[in-house]
Amino acid sequence: MTDETAPTTAAADRATARGEQTRQRIRDTAMRLFRERGYAQTTMRAIAQEAGVAVGNAYYYFGSKEHLIQEFYAQSQVEHRAAAAPVLDREKAFDARLAGVLHAGIDILTPSHGFASTFFKMAAEPTSPLSPFSAESSGPRDAAIELFAEVLNDSTAKVDDELRPQLPELLWLAYMGVVLYWVHDRSPDQTKTRQLIDGVVPLIDRLVALSRLRVLRPVTRQVLDLIRTLRH
Known part of the structure; x- marks a missing residue:
C-alpha cells in the first residue's frame, strides 16, 4: 500500500x-x-x-493599502522587540530598560520618517483603521504593551501594586507621544526626539518610584480611575 x-x-x-x-x-x-x-x-x-x-x-x-500599513505595524513591532532585546538582556534598572526600548523603537522607525507624516495624519483620524487605537491595530498594540510589560516586570523597579498592572499600557501611551513628536521632528536625524526620550525617562522613573508613597496614592487612584473611565 x-x-x-x-x-x-x-x-x-x-x-x-x-x-x-x-x-x-x-x-x-x-x-x-x-x-x-x-x-x-x-x-x-x-x-x-x-x-x-x-x-x-x-x-x-x-x-487595501491600509492592510499593508497594518502589516508594517506588525513587522515594525517584531523588529522593535528584536532591537530592544540586547538592552533588556543587559540592564535591570527600570530607567535604562525604558530608555533602551524607546530609542530602539525610533531606530526601527527612522527609515520610514519621510512618509510617516502622511499616513500618521490618517492614523490620527479616530475612525481610521490605521489608528493605533483601532480594532484593526489590536495585534501590534497588544504586542507593544507586552514589550513594555517586559521592561517593567524584569526590572528592579518598585511600583505601587495597583499601578503595576496598568503601567505597561501607560508606558505604551508615552511611547505613542514620542512617536507623534518624532513624526513632526525636522531636526537633523531627529535629534530632538532623542533628547525628548533622554529627558522624559528620568521623569517617568521618578514618578513610578514615587507612586508607592502613601501621600501620592490618592493621585495614583485618580489617574487609574480616569483610565478605566476612558476605556469604556
Whole structure:
C-alpha cells in the first residue's frame, strides 16, 4: 500500500512557501514605494507592478493599502522587540530598560520618517483603521504593551501594586507621544526626539518610584480611575 499523502503534503508546503514569499515581496515593495513616493501617491496597481504580480494577486494578499500599513505595524513591532532585546538582556534598572526600548523603537522607525507624516495624519483620524487605537491595530498594540510589560516586570523597579498592572499600557501611551513628536521632528536625524526620550525617562522613573508613597496614592487612584473611565 503506497503512501499518497506525502506528495500531497509536500506540494502543499511548497505552495505555502511560495505564497509567503509572494506576500513578503508585495509587502517589501510597498514599504519601499511608500518611502520613495509617499503613502498617498502609491497605488496598489503600482505596488503590484513593481512586485511583479497581478493586481488581483496583490489584493488577494492585502485587501487595501491600509492592510499593508497594518502589516508594517506588525513587522515594525517584531523588529522593535528584536532591537530592544540586547538592552533588556543587559540592564535591570527600570530607567535604562525604558530608555533602551524607546530609542530602539525610533531606530526601527527612522527609515520610514519621510512618509510617516502622511499616513500618521490618517492614523490620527479616530475612525481610521490605521489608528493605533483601532480594532484593526489590536495585534501590534497588544504586542507593544507586552514589550513594555517586559521592561517593567524584569526590572528592579518598585511600583505601587495597583499601578503595576496598568503601567505597561501607560508606558505604551508615552511611547505613542514620542512617536507623534518624532513624526513632526525636522531636526537633523531627529535629534530632538532623542533628547525628548533622554529627558522624559528620568521623569517617568521618578514618578513610578514615587507612586508607592502613601501621600501620592490618592493621585495614583485618580489617574487609574480616569483610565478605566476612558476605556469604556
